[in-house]
Amino acid sequence: MLEILMGNAGDIWNQILTLIITIVIILNFMTDLPQRAQTARYSKSAAQRLAQLEALVLEGKRRAARYLAKLGAPNSYDMVEEFSENFFRIQPVEIEPTDIIRRLDHIIRTQEKDAEAYVKARLSGISDAARRNAMVTLSIAGALHTVYKVLRHYYLIGRKYDNWVLLMQLSMLLPQYLKELVPYVKAIDAIMQGVPIGDGVGPMVANMLLGLSERREVVEDTVVGVTEVDGRRVYVIKAAGPGANVGKPGKAVAKVADELGCRITRIITVDAALKLEGEETGTVSEGAGAAIGDPGPEKIEIERTAVRCSAPLGAVIVKMSNEEAITAMKREIAEAARKAYEQVLRIIRSRTRPGDNVIVVGIGNTLGVW
The missing domain is CATH 3.40.50.1470 (Peptidyl-tRNA hydrolase)
Incomplete structure (x- = not known):
């Protein structure tokens, strides 16, 4: 009798194990649950890194604003924000190589002149050296702002379309971007102190x-x-x-x-x-x-x-x-x-x-x- 019961118990456990394996196979290969799990995992990781990047960018902007305030800029943080959203550059047409260098040079000079005029209008009465330092400081803050916006864009695209592969790439790349961008925030301090870089x-x-x-x-x-x-x-x-x-x-x-x-x-x-x-x-x-x-x-x-x-x-x-x-x-x-x-x-x-x-x-x- 005991042997029969033991034999039946073994069959039951085999059936349970078979059922579990069958369910796992169905969930893995016939549903999107694994992708959803991957999306949730990498989305959380990317979001955490992106929050760190946002804090870094805000710190860079605050340092730039403090420096501009010392130079006499009214509403210095608003000045940093306004500069960051403007003064972008569109590359010239490349499929027609004729005079491309002359066209690119013209666009670069136009951008520089417009940025210089913007700084002069808001920081009058400062030396040429201080004005150049202010322009570079604003450019660094603008670059940090742009990098953050682009990475945030890809993160939101990944979330919007449940693209776990894109979110995985972001979660793996964001630590590198963080390490690369930290020196740009430190560079603002060097400009404020006027020391060689x-x-x-x-x-x-x-x-x-x-x-x-x-x-x-x-x-x-x-x-x-x-x-x-x-x-x-x-x-x-x-x-x-x-x-x-x-x-x-x-x-x-x-x-x-x-x-x-x-x-x-x-x-x-x-x-x-x-x-x-x-x-x-x-x-x-x-x-x-x-x-x-x-x-x-x-x-x-x-x-x-x-x-x-x-x-x-x-x-x-x-x-x-x-x-x-x-x-x-x-x-x-x-x-x-x-x-x-x-x-x-x-x-x-x-x-x-x-x-x-x-x-x-x-x-x-x-x-x-x-």
């Missing part, structure tokens, strides 16, 4: 070459000075400091070349460059081409001038991370600026002759660098 290594090298030599404005927001290196006449170009300014190095190179009647032996560009993971901060490297992170107009102006004047175009770069490029300059980068300066001198001495004309361009943001 990592991207200022190019202007710093230019300043080392010029020393106390006289400088003149060659094009808008860009200066040139002349110095001598062992009998070579060196024309050094950089953005006008000490405000947050990148100038117009391409147009400056073209104008100096025209003034010299294209009698140029070599053009050397010096700039910061993003390092690869595993590379050391402050590594100095030399190569060929125009070292400049530009949408196109300034870089192509340098390249065209080099070709027109048959002048070799060289580059000296200092490697650093994105965070190091936009925050207060680290000691390793300041020391690398000295190495880059010595490298430029070696190039001039070894690849040109006494009596030659050389153009050296210090590319980058000249914040805190005269």
Whole structure:
């Protein structure tokens, strides 16, 4: 009798197990419950990260507003919000390549002029350096605002259409975006303090070459000075400091070349460059081409001038991370600026002759660098 009961009990448990497996298979393969579970899981994760990103963006805006208030801006937070929603740029038509650089340059200059007029109207009576710092601060706040809006858009699209794959991608990417955007908030502090940033290594090298030599404005927001290196006449170009300014190095190179009647032996560009993971901060490297992170107009102006004047175009770069490029300059980068300066001198001495004309361009943001 006991054996019969045990046998029946075993059959019952087998039936229960079969039923459970059948239900699991049906729920997994014949309903959308797994997708709904995935949607709920990744939606919660993305929402939490997005809330952290929103807090970061708001902190950036508040810091920008405090700085503008110190400069005398009325309703500074409203000014940040208004700037963030406006002054966007639409890329020119690309399927017709004719004069695309000229059209892009025109659009960029229009955007810059409109933004500058906006800042001037609300911050009258401040110095040019302070005005440039205010414009860069507003640009950073605007960039943070735009990134948040785009990511929020994709999150809401994922929620709206129950797209768990999109929500999964967002939940995995948002931590990286958070880490990438933190330095932009820190960059506002560097601007408020007026200290050099990592991207200022190019202007710093230019300043080392010029020393106390006289400088003149060659094009808008860009200066040139002349110095001598062992009998070579060196024309050094950089953005006008000490405000947050990148100038117009391409147009400056073209104008100096025209003034010299294209009698140029070599053009050397010096700039910061993003390092690869595993590379050391402050590594100095030399190569060929125009070292400049530009949408196109300034870089192509340098390249065209080099070709027109048959002048070799060289580059000296200092490697650093994105965070190091936009925050207060680290000691390793300041020391690398000295190495880059010595490298430029070696190039001039070894690849040109006494009596030659050389153009050296210090590319980058000249914040805190005269």
